[in-house]
Amino acid sequence: DGGITQSPKYLFRKEGQNVTLSCEQNLNHDAMYWYRQDPGQGLRLIYYSQIVNDFQKGDIAEGYSVSREKKESFPLTVTSAQKNPTAFYLCASSIRSAALEAFFGQGTRLTVV
Amino acid sequence: AQSVTQLGSHVSVSEGALVLLRCNYSSSVPPYLFWYVQYPNQGLQLLLKYTSAATLVKGINGFEAEFKKSETSFHLTKPSAHMSDAAEYFCAVTPSGGYQKVTFGIGTKLQVIP
Numbered sequence: 001d002g003g004i005t006q007s008p009k010y011l012f013r014k015e016g017q018n019v020t021l022s023c024e025q026n027l028n029h030d031a032m033y034w035y036r037q038d039p040g041q042g043l044r045l046i047y048y049s050q051i052v053n054d055f056q057k058g059d060i061a062e063g064y065s066v067s068r069e070k071k072e073s074f075p076l077t078v079t080s081a082q083k084n085p086t087a088f089y090l091c092a093s094s095i096r097s098a099a100l101e102a103f104f105g106q107g108t109r110l111t112v113v
Numbered sequence: 114a115q116s117v118t119q120l121g122s123h124v125s126v127s128e129g130a131l132v133l134l135r136c137n138y139s140s141s142v143p144p145y146l147f148w149y150v151q152y153p154n155q156g157l158q159l160l161l162k163y164t165s166a167a168t169l170v171k172g173i174n175g176f177e178a179e180f181k182k183s184e185t186s187f188h189l190t191k192p193s194a195h196m197s198d199a200a201e202y203f204c205a206v207t208p209s210g211g212y213q214k215v216t217f218g219i220g221t222k223l224q225v226i227p
Contacts, residue, residue, distance in 0.1 A: 004156075033215075042203060042218055045215075048214065058214070088154075092157075101159055102157075104149075104157040107154065107156050109154070
């Protein structure tokens with residue numbers, strides 16, 4: 001079955017450590033996205049990529065980095081520069097079209113301990 | 114720039130009652146509009162979308178929404194709430210015509226009371 005796989009589902013990190021969240025899709029979608037979700041704030045866009053080897057900052061990119069070396073993969077690194085990294089992170093993908101129906105992964109809950 | 118406003122971060126309805134979740138949008142160009150549903154610790158699932166065809170859009174699980182340009186609204190409704198409808202609902206907007214970022218509302222948590 002086609003879909004988006006995020007791993008791990010739960011992740012614990014010590015302060016000062018970088019951590020990478022995985023996102024893989026087999027939908028043959030060109031565009032991929034990372035969102036951060038905090039209670040009462042909806043989804044905020046971190047980074048997005050329309051094609052391989054290209055990505056753009058979203059609204060809250062500081063303290064995060066991404067790469068897009070393969071069409072199916074869009075990993076997100078939460079660096080030690082991110083002041084408040086504890087959140088629920090969602091990866092999504094879509095076709096490169098004006099009608100952007102996004103398909104979401106199940107999310108990764110990151111907790112800094 | 115575009116934005117969406119979801120009125121009411123929490124809505125409670127009795128089982129069998131009408132569900133009405135409000136969404137107003139702002140967009141400088143004709144928009145595409147979406148409603149997504151999220152169950153606890155899950156990703157988002159598309160309920161329905163408006164892409165400038167019919168103004169009344171029917172989605173999954175008995176939900177529908179009507180695009181009203183004069184009111185800049187895209188409210189989500191369901192005639193009769195079911196316990197399984199308890200979830201968080203997100204309205205989203207993107208400008209039509211080429212690739213654009215999607216902007217999400219803050220979400221509305223729907224509680225269904227037996």
